[in-house]
Amino acid sequence: MKEETIKTLMEKYEAGNSTLEEEQILFKNSNTSTPKLKALGAFKKAHKKAPPKDFNDRLWTSFEGKTSRKRRFSVVMLSAAASVVVLIMIAIYSLQPKTLSYAEKQALLDEALSMFPETEQIQRAQHILYEDDLVIVYTSPE
């Protein structure tokens, strides 16, 4: 590479205006260049970390395995949570006081009424003469 070209590229490099391609060109032949460029080139080369071969593919396989496991775990956790909710609902339902049907209520009231036999006798002894919403007129043997 011409000395002039190296000088121009070096100026651009130091000003932070060089592109990655220009920097590649500059350091490509740094071994035969100025000691400063040679030193920088050696430093860059020594510390540069390159990814191993097939890095992306290998990592993707491992990543897919992990995400699938994670998904399976989420499904299991969701199923477990749903089961717990169902069990709680059943427990709540079974703990609620049982409501009576109409016939059961009728039977219960009849049973309660049968505990007061004199009420029925009093009612039978009464002879109602007049009855409306407000007033009941009746005769009684007493």
Added chain:
Amino acid sequence: MNKNDFKLKVFSLSERLYPMVARMLGNATSTEDAIQDIMMRLWDKRKHLEHHPNITGFVFLTARNYCIDVLRKNKSIVDDATPYLKVLKSGEDHKDVEWEELNTIIQNVLKALPEQQQEVFMMRDIDGYAFTEIAVAMAITVEHARVLLSRARKQIGIVLENTYSYERGDY
């Protein structure tokens, strides 16, 4: 974002992240694990990522922040970024001493530089990142990244120039 989109837009950047993560964390096994972890984090954020204006930038920023977190947790972070660099010996024995000396000189210059200048220098000159990637990862503008890099390069250049002038006897 489905798995295919994620693979194409995000996961494909794994290889690009490798130099920075390897340099910051220092060994190959932890680098692979770290990138895997970074990708898992990004996968969890895939709904947010879908509408992000700069996915590449976001990936770089996430990776850098992840490395800084790991270093902080391991308490291995110090007040400069040069510990990320390890001395690598050249193949030829007779050049080992010269190389180690040179390496020490550049590392010492880097240590003396402000943290942002060190980081920009390493991201550009060692990891080989574009200015846009550096700017996003460091949350600065491209112009600012250029200025920081220029200052770092000039400083290193001056020290190397002085070293070689001294060796040549131009003093």
